Amino acid sequence: MNETLILRTPAADEMAASTVVASARAPAAMGPPAGAPLALEVDRARKVFAKRPGLAARLRAGRRGAARAEAARAVVAVDDVSFAVAQGEIFGLLGPNGTGKSTLIRLMSTLLIPDGGAIRVFGRDVVRDEMTVKRMINRVSVEASFFKKLTPMENLQYAARLYRIEPGAAHDRIVAILRRLGLDDRAIFAPMEDMSRGMQQKVAIARAFLTSPVILLLDEPTTGLDPHSKRDVQAFVREMRDTHATTVILTTHDMYEADALCDRVAIIDGGRFVALDTPAGLKRTIAGPDRSAPTLEDVFLALTGRALEEGAAPDPS
């Protein structure tokens, strides 16, 4: 891979080097590969969103009633989730809509504070050591969020400044990464408002790659991309991992992508992990339809298919 594309941040290297190897903490059967330092530890993480009833409803219900109503309407988005990811792993999070994948990613990226448990990035707690963690991570979300009137170059230069990348160096890297992802120079210097969704998504991916995160949090990064672009992005993710030992957390609804990219996959449902293994390991747990070789999609449907077949989901423990 072209070395100029990835800038090593000294802080990140220092952090990775000083991390104690602590893989013994993770459950053996589905734990991260032994030997590599732990990049991410999620320890009984929990996130609940309270839905407060409106003022009128609260007055009507009285104080006790309102508290009960609030508890009833609370959404447990992430429910006691624990896992560990080794440096250089690509870790997949699969699950039906609204099961807490994005919430989990936000907890890791310091955008939400957990209600219980702890999350550590190379041993640093995401709440207590927020700034150190922020230097090590970056995230791509489903929506590409940009200043729409600004060009990709201006948007990414803004990001570069926030991550203390010198503007001259940033300029060359921005052009290199965006070209690599298939944007032509005209698009790089034109306002983003006229770009297609897929092109905007590529710029969002470039923004994350630009800052050379030690942990890359990808929340449905390829949703909305055409098959070529998907492969470009997947190849880029793999390269980041192979050349820089970047650790990747990936959520996706594309089972082929998960199968092709991920070293291990967790299947999450209702805020809880219902399975965690390598893609091959997961496929071994179920039989394919008509005794054919099962795909990851078969696994997904079998493990999260309560609605289809009552009681079909195996016990999570």
Added chain:
Amino acid sequence: MTTIGGELRASYAFVERNINLVKRYWGWELVWIAYSIANTLAVVLIALGVNSAVGARALDPGHVSRLVLFLAVGALVWHYLGVVFSVVSEMISWERWEGTIEYTFMAPVRRSTHMVGTTLFSFVYGLVHTAIILAVVVLVFDLDMRRANFAGATLVLLAGSLSLIGIGIMGAVLPLLYPERGPEMTHVIRASLVLVSGVYITPAEMPEPLRTLSYLSPATYVLEGIRAALIDGAGVAALAPTLAGLLVCGLILIPLGVRVFSWGERHAKRTGRLKRSG
């Protein structure tokens, strides 16, 4: 590793980004400046119409020109302070609107760096904007500035900006906590400040309880100080108590604002208010 120089350089990210946005939204900027000019002229014109409004030669030309200056200073100073307040208080609503808030909040910059950058931009933007309006006012009206102490007025303006920045930072918490109606709430703060700060009236002449409230608004002292400097030519020595008071007020309000804001940020991250979807 987080040196002051590094933080300052990072804060320039916000200045540069905002300047780029102003350039890209130039059509809107023109509309906004035209609106501000129209507003200012409309207020200052009141002075010229005073005699015909009361149907008598109540004021002689000397008094009319003093009233022109009184209103013009009020309109311009308030415009500047209002712009500083708005730029600072809108730093969150703008990012919400563009959808970039999570990316800015995830970046490894201190919130104080974010605010310093926004504030630096607000100074520049407020000064450029006010200078343009001032130029138009000077062209249209015959301002009597023979006795004006410009240096003193500038000092008061700068010292007074600090307090408005502090209040602006507190105002910026509202869009953080109330994604839907927060921006409107900051407009209420702004309108209340105009009402109680003696922008177009001397505080002593306000009805109660506005008069008492006016003594609590830092903008009152900014306006008084600048009027003293520009209309009566008060020297720096005479302005010293006002300057000192404004500096102390700013030194209290800014850290207080930052405190309130970081509390708001934590609350938003606990309750999931930064962003709901995606």
